[in-house]
Amino acid sequence: MKRFLSVFLIFTLVFVAVATGFNIICRRLSEKRVTSCNVAVNRINSEITAAYDGKAESCEEFISKHMQGWEKTYGKDAPDSISFIAADEKSGVFRSAAGKNSAVCAVYDSKGDVCGFVEYTYNERVFPEILWLVNGLMVLCYLLMIAVLSYVSFAILKPFRKFSEYPEKLARLRDIQKLPESRSRYFGRYIWGMNMLSDVLAAGGKRINTLEGEHQKLVTSIAHGVKTPLANIKLYTDAVRTGLYSDKGMTEDIADKIDFNAEKIEAMAEELMAASNSSLGGYDIEIERFPVNELADLIREEFSDRMALKRIPFNVECTTQAIMESDKYALFRAVSQLLENAVKYGDGSGIYVNIMRQDDGFSISVKDRGVLLPENEIPYVFRSYWRGSNAADVEGSGIGLYVVHETVKALGGSVHARIIDETSEMEFVIYIEN
Known part of the structure; x- marks a missing residue:
C-alpha cells in the first residue's frame, strides 16, 4: 500500500507539473499573439490617420487599396477585415459593438478632432476552446491512469507479492x-x-524418505552382517594365540593377519553406520536472526487450514517478541513433523503449540491427546526406525522423530518427550539455547 501511495503521489506531482507548464506556455503564446496583433493594428491605424483627408470615401479607398499590402507585411497578425465608420457630426457619438476579436481606433483630422473610427476585426479564434479541451483530456487521462494504477496494484501487484514468497517456502x-x-x-x-x-515435490519427498529408509536398512543389515564374521574371526584369533596350533611362529603370523583384516572390516562397518545416520538430515542449516513471532506466524499460516479441514482445534501461542538466532525453517520442519505425528496419533480433540522465552533460550512445546505411549517406551522415541506400541495400525517408517532429534541437535538444542498425567497429553518440547 505504501508503494502504491508513493507511485500515486509521484504520478500526481508529474501530472500537475506538466499541466501547469502546458498552461503557462499556452498563456504566454496567447499574450504574445495579442501583443503582435495590437502592434499591427496601431501601425495600420497610424497610416490611415496620416492619409485621411476628411472624406470617408477616400479612407475606404485607402483601406481597400492597401489591404493586400498589409496582409503581406504583417502576415497572420494582420486583421481579417478593416472598415471605416464616420463620426456623427451632430452628437460626436460613435456606437459600435466590439467583441474580444475586434478593435476600434479613432481617426483624427488635421485639427486633432475625431472624424471617424476604424474597426479592425479578426476571425473567431478557437485557441481558448482548444486549451480547455486539452486540459479536459489531460484530466481524463490522469483519472484513467489512476484507475489503471489502482487496478494493477490491487489486482496484480498485491497478490503477486504474496505469491512471490511461495517458491522460497516451497524450496x-x-x-x-x-x-x-x-x-x-x-x-x-x-x-x-x-x-x-x-x-510433485511432496510425492518426491515421500519417495526419498522411503528410499532413505531402505538405504539405511540395507546399510544396517550389511553392518550387522559384517559384525557376525568379525566375532568369529576374533574367536579364531584367540584360539590361535592360546596355542591350539603347534607351530607357534605360523600361528602368530596368521593371528596377526586375521586381526588386521578384522580391524579393517570393523572400521568399514563403523563408517557405513555413520554414513547411514548422517544421510537422514537432508537440509543445510542456515543460522540467522529473526523475531520468534515470525516462526509462530509461519506455523499458524501453514497448519491452520489443514487443522480446520480435519476439524481439529489448533492454537499457536507465542508469548515473546524476542529475537532468536537459529534456522527458522529448520525449526519449522522439526515442529511440522511433531504436528504431523500429533495428527496421526492424536484423537483429534486438539493440538497446541506454545513458544516461550526461557532464561537462556527458547522452548517450543507441542501437545496433543491420543493413544499415549507407555512410560517405559519414552526413552526410545527418537531412535531411527523405532516405532512405539501405539503405532501398530498407523502407517509410518519410524524416521520422523529421529530426523527431529538430529535437526534440533544440529541447531545446538535438544528435544524431549513426556506424558502429562494430569491432562493425559503427550508433549514434545524443543529447547534451543540463545
Whole structure:
C-alpha cells in the first residue's frame, strides 16, 4: 500500500507539473499573439490617420487599396477585415459593438478632432476552446491512469507479492499449504502450476524418505552382517594365540593377519553406520536472526487450514517478541513433523503449540491427546526406525522423530518427550539455547 501511495503521489506531482507548464506556455503564446496583433493594428491605424483627408470615401479607398499590402507585411497578425465608420457630426457619438476579436481606433483630422473610427476585426479564434479541451483530456487521462494504477496494484501487484514468497517456502519446506485456487486470468495458471509442483515435490519427498529408509536398512543389515564374521574371526584369533596350533611362529603370523583384516572390516562397518545416520538430515542449516513471532506466524499460516479441514482445534501461542538466532525453517520442519505425528496419533480433540522465552533460550512445546505411549517406551522415541506400541495400525517408517532429534541437535538444542498425567497429553518440547 505504501508503494502504491508513493507511485500515486509521484504520478500526481508529474501530472500537475506538466499541466501547469502546458498552461503557462499556452498563456504566454496567447499574450504574445495579442501583443503582435495590437502592434499591427496601431501601425495600420497610424497610416490611415496620416492619409485621411476628411472624406470617408477616400479612407475606404485607402483601406481597400492597401489591404493586400498589409496582409503581406504583417502576415497572420494582420486583421481579417478593416472598415471605416464616420463620426456623427451632430452628437460626436460613435456606437459600435466590439467583441474580444475586434478593435476600434479613432481617426483624427488635421485639427486633432475625431472624424471617424476604424474597426479592425479578426476571425473567431478557437485557441481558448482548444486549451480547455486539452486540459479536459489531460484530466481524463490522469483519472484513467489512476484507475489503471489502482487496478494493477490491487489486482496484480498485491497478490503477486504474496505469491512471490511461495517458491522460497516451497524450496525450503517442500510440504506446505497449497495456494488457494483462483480463476484469475493473471495468476490462475501460475497457481495451478505451483500447486502441481508442490504435489510433485511432496510425492518426491515421500519417495526419498522411503528410499532413505531402505538405504539405511540395507546399510544396517550389511553392518550387522559384517559384525557376525568379525566375532568369529576374533574367536579364531584367540584360539590361535592360546596355542591350539603347534607351530607357534605360523600361528602368530596368521593371528596377526586375521586381526588386521578384522580391524579393517570393523572400521568399514563403523563408517557405513555413520554414513547411514548422517544421510537422514537432508537440509543445510542456515543460522540467522529473526523475531520468534515470525516462526509462530509461519506455523499458524501453514497448519491452520489443514487443522480446520480435519476439524481439529489448533492454537499457536507465542508469548515473546524476542529475537532468536537459529534456522527458522529448520525449526519449522522439526515442529511440522511433531504436528504431523500429533495428527496421526492424536484423537483429534486438539493440538497446541506454545513458544516461550526461557532464561537462556527458547522452548517450543507441542501437545496433543491420543493413544499415549507407555512410560517405559519414552526413552526410545527418537531412535531411527523405532516405532512405539501405539503405532501398530498407523502407517509410518519410524524416521520422523529421529530426523527431529538430529535437526534440533544440529541447531545446538535438544528435544524431549513426556506424558502429562494430569491432562493425559503427550508433549514434545524443543529447547534451543540463545
